[in-house]
Amino acid sequence: MKYATYSAGGQMYYGAVTEQGMIALNEAFAQWPTLLDVVEANGLGALAQAAEGQSVTHTDFEFEMVLPNARRILCVGVNFPDRNAEYKDGSAQPKYMSLFPRFASGFTGHNRPLIRPPENETLDYEGEVAIVIGKAGRRISQTDAYDHIAALTLCNEGTIRDWVRHAKFNVTQGKNWDNSGAIGPWLVPFTDASQLDDARIITRVNGELRQDDVLSRMMHPIRREIEYISTFMTLQPGDIIVTGTPTGSGARLDPPQYLKPGDVVEVEVNGIGTLRNTVEDEVL
Template sequence: MRLVRYGERGAEKPGLIDAEGRLRDLSAHVPDLAGEVLADLSALKAIDPRTLPPVEGSPRLGACVGQVGKFIGIGLNYADHAAETGLRVPREPVIFAKYTSCLSGPDDPIIIPRGSVKTDWEVELAFVIGRKGRYIPEEEAMSHIAGFCVCNDVSERNYQAERSGQWSKGKSSDNFGPLGPWLVTPDEVADPGNLRMRLTVNGEVMQDGSTATMVFKVPFLVSYLSQFFTLHPGDVVTTGTPPGVGMAMDPPRFLKAGDVVELEVEGLGRQRQLCVDDA
């Protein structure tokens, strides 16, 4: 299934994309794609999409999961990205928080915060927890995942690396966490460890990589994170980025108002964001 949330910000409704690519309304069956709804999607899978009301027009798409409890980032998780930044591949996953107030829809604007001088892009594969778990064995990890989606881990590098403290202040500005367009259930993702990833800025290819160069794979990450805290339905983990980020260019290149960022992960859909200055 390709699940979506559509409508005005803060009032999104659940929906799905049918085999013909048409948006259909799920709100008569579930209140939101969130929490315990994600723990068991079997009832939704049993619905014939043709029986659902079609949604007319082209409504805004919101983040593809609602009521997110934890939004966890994994840093330096691609060997080729670590190499371009001049940093060693970590012995264990680097974990940081993206505060949930940064969540936005896949085509909402990237808001460049006041005083920003180094706003950067990162195309990433994200997964959403479906089944609650603690101390999850790696061989059981995939059964705890509700689905996969595209994430742009937008990052302000000056705030992240040069303003002291943890990375989260550079990762959590408003609209720095576009998720979607769809939450794709695991049965439709043949191999999350081998998906093409691509990002352009103003039509110029910046990132063109694959999840095949991911250091710590998805099952390991689920198990690893669960050793430190309980994973709950709706928690989001974004798993790192391939090479081609702006800070690693010579000279470095960063986003400015008017730039258009487009990104995709194979089988998971596309995002498009216009960069705007914060009011």
């Protein structure tokens, strides 16, 4: 079963996703006002039981960023061999991973537009798998790392490329424009290592294949990401780790091909689903 945050009739809900529509579940769990509260309480199993046999509540709805009140989102950069080679700086595979923070305000939901700001038109896409932590831990071993994952989702880690070059040592300002990226459409409970070890990321722009790779080729596998990050900070339930994007982003094409209004971006991962977004200019 899959779980999403969505809006209908001017109200926010969370619930189970079906082919016919959404089964609202938040009213049945007053102790968990949001889907983040569900994750923090290890409650996804309870949602599954509550949704069993229930009728669809909403057929007219809009997906929201799957955890819109997520407090901590960490992204792993340059995590595929070909992606490292794109920089053409002759550097070897890095010993340590690159990390940067993103904030929930920078993400929208499935089937919603990515927003290109008037200050700069270099809006780019990055298709990625995101993991949601379900069990707290510090100095987590790689052997135990998967035990700390509650669910999987998808991310289009939209970036204003020119703004990641504003300073020498950080990319934060280019990575946090309001509604420049998307996380969703839903959470898929994590039950088996094959969900990650065998996962393949595909990104298409207007139907054209741009990114295509498998997670098993990551320079810093997800087990290592959890181990490394939990060395310096205690991972908490509801934390999101965006695990890295393959080669093929628009900035690295010749010539570069940035997103523009009317474009459609789809990030697909087997076993999780497809995250789809259009592109619009910001209305001032």
